[in-house]
Amino acid sequence: MHETAVAQSIIETILVEADKIGKKPIWARISCGQFNALNDEAMQFALDVASQDTPCKGIVLEIRHIPLRASCKRCQNEFEFDIYSGTCPACGSSEFDFVPDAPLLLEEIEFEDEDT
Amino acid sequence: MKVSLNKRILNRNDECAQKNKAFFENHGVLCLNVISSPGSGKTTLLSRTILALKNKLKIGVIEGDIKTDTDAAKIRATGAAAVQIETQGACHLSAVQVHDALKQIEAAEKDVIFIENVGNLVCPSAFDLGEKKRVVLLSVPEGDDKPIKYPGTFAGADVILINKMDLIAYIPFDLDRVLTDIRKINPHARVFQVSAATGEGMQQWYDWLCDTIA
Secondary structure: OOHHHHHHHHHHHHHHHHHHHOEEEEEEEEEEOOOOOOOHHHHHHHHHHHHOOOOOOOOEEEEEEOOOEEEEOOOOOEEEOOOOOOOOOOOOOOOEEEOOOOOOEEEEEEEEEEEO | OEEEEEEEOOHHHHHHHHHHHHHHHHOOOEEEEEEOOOOOOHHHHHHHHHHHHOOOOOEEEEEEEOOOOHHHHHHHOOOOEEEEEEOOOOOOOOHHHHHHHHHHHOHHHOOEEEEEOOOOOOHHHHOOOOOOEEEEEEEHHHOOOHHHHOHHHHHOOOEEEEEOHHHOOOOOOOHHHHHHHHHHHOOOOEEEEOOOOOOOOHHHHHHHHHHHHO
């Protein structure tokens, strides 16, 4: 349910931008990592609720899910971490460090062409 | 028209978390964010820790729950200062709520502030509260599959306490599996096996706490 808090933050930021530009926001893309992953359907729902009665009403959300990467301590291979194996695909070692997980980012907003 | 932003979504929470962090550092207070499922023993852990260390450390507790001040009352019964935040439905504590609570327990005078987050293995891990260390509890009756099912929370932990070890003889719980799974997702966390109810294994946790303050 923290989608609600995330959606409110997204809408607040978009409204600030919309105010500067003077156009209606219609689409936005956010990105998240794996440990802070967001569910696409739940996020769109939370955004629909948070955007009611604002110029963001009806906005469509796209989420870019960024894989988690790890770096092997034994062979220095950097790889996409798979939670089911939890080992380096090159040498099989389970000694590795995570590359920091991607943060929650509001990447891009699209505005309608006509002025509001 | 498209506008590129690349702005952190939880910016406002993160900014307040930085303020909290600065407050704790300036006053030499160790702040710990305690996260777990409901019923895994966070309040019992804190009560026992306070009773064991109260002659040595000044401890304050910020309690987060959806409803009631039951937990704060239990903490106050140990003699420690506690403030209850009722989130009224929210599934996690935010940095702003913690910031407002700090004044109410004279946090600047304390050696340690525990923040007992809302019982939930998912949402609290997304919100930095400005803590120095994150403590995650997993209790034996919850089952041995929790670290791998909730990797985000366990990956962010500095300390993982496996609680209710006194029940391990009665419940199917593969301790080796838990330890292996924790190593996969968080090779750096300190792991302690404890029973906050009986006191078993708690000394290593107290030692870690005292070493972390010093």
